[in-house]
Amino acid sequence: MVDSLLMIKAEEIHKRIEEGKPVEYENVIIYGDLDLHNLDLPLNRNKRKIVESIIKIEYSVIKGNVFFDHSAFQGLVDFDGTVFSQAANFSDSFFQEDAGFSQAQFHGEANFSRAHFTTEANFSRARFNDGDFGRAKFHRSFHLSNARVYTLRLSDAIFEEDASIHLKDLNYNRIVVRWNTIREHLPYNGSVYLTLIKNFRNLEQFEDEDDCYYQYRKEKHARTTKAFPRIIDRLAWLSCGYGVRPSHTVILSLSLIILFTAIFWGAHALQPSASASPGSSISINDAFYFSSMWFLGRAPQNISIIEGFEFLTVFETLAGWLLMALFLVTMSKVMLR
Structure with a gap:
């Protein structure tokens, strides 16, 4: 042709x-x-x-x-x-x-x-x-x-x-x-x-x-219109940036520590432990230290939680373990290629 x-x-x-x-x-x-x-x-x-x-x-x-x-x-x-x-x-x-x-x-x-x-x-x-x-x-x-x-x-x-x-x-x-x-x-x-x-x-x-x-x-x-997939997607973004943003995990972790610090401090849920010095009081720095330790799954010394608020430490510790595991997975994906 x-x-x-x-x-x-x-x-x-x-x-x-x-x-x-x-x-x-x-x-x-x-x-x-x-x-x-x-x-x-x-x-x-x-x-x-x-x-x-x-x-x-x-x-x-x-x-x-x-x-x-x-x-x-x-x-x-x-x-x-x-x-x-x-x-x-x-x-x-x-x-x-x-x-x-x-x-x-x-x-x-x-x-x-x-x-x-x-x-x-x-x-x-x-x-x-x-x-x-x-x-x-x-x-x-x-x-x-x-x-x-x-x-x-x-x-x-x-x-x-x-x-x-x-x-x-x-x-x-x-x-x-x-x-x-x-x-x-x-x-x-x-x-x-x-x-x-x-x-x-x-x-x-x-x-x-x-x-x-x-x-x-x-x-x-x-573009997702269904409620449940939108919620899952939002959690994936917030927690780890869809698996490629470890910074999201760090920011969320700090936010949770600060949130629990505010709850412990505002609710007067903390008290000096029996081993603390007489006359000791709880400062906001103490509340932040307490929250950070429980986030990492470790019981802090010299500070204890008042009866009735113990469930808060359980929630914070579980959240901390999950976020630390998520951070390691995300970091390994981003860095180890």
Whole structure:
């Protein structure tokens, strides 16, 4: 079927671009390299070649390299369904209108590093070997839904406040990116989050793995409507930060110690033990010491609890044992990998 397509020489497209005419082809084969480097085009202040032509080459085959790097495209760029048989270099290019690469196939290098997308960047259902978007800048949506890529590089990419990245059903081996780069721009999807967690683990980016998992649990909790799962989720967050925040356990432990200190002190539930010095009284520091010791499961000396309040020490000790065990489990998960 490909052999029956109309054949176009790359020089014909070069001429139309130099003249500022629209480049609109569908179901054609383009022979030769599409190379803007030697074309007589004006430069903008960033020394990019200004391309006024609409570039619309759909469902075609380009049998050559594409060197559209360091270019400023003022009109639509649309390569939907087109096969790039060799390298496709769009690095450091500026897309003023939509950039359409839906269903495109990149058989060689796909280089969009430092590219600047001011509107939509649509790569949904595209096929890559490696896709390099390192240090690229996105102002709107970056669509990769249903795409397939071996390695997707998003190192130091920039997403503006209203930008979003769509990874639903993206099939990939690895994504090179830091969680902080995409965390505020990723629409919630459970399978996307879980796949990213696995990706970070495989790349040994354990901090990113924990942060992604923490955000996933928060997002999932926000969408849970049943009362019992919401209560369990809230306890998991409060007690250990969903198993990845040991600091939550420490804060909760200190809070419980202070709470029981206030109860013991406010209820006058403590008294000097028989071995204490005559005339001794209980201060708030003594109450804090008493609460801390019982939290750790040890009976304090020189201070005893008044009859009728003993159940409080039982509750505090049980809570202390549970939280200490939880802290050790969470710490081992975070530290010992």
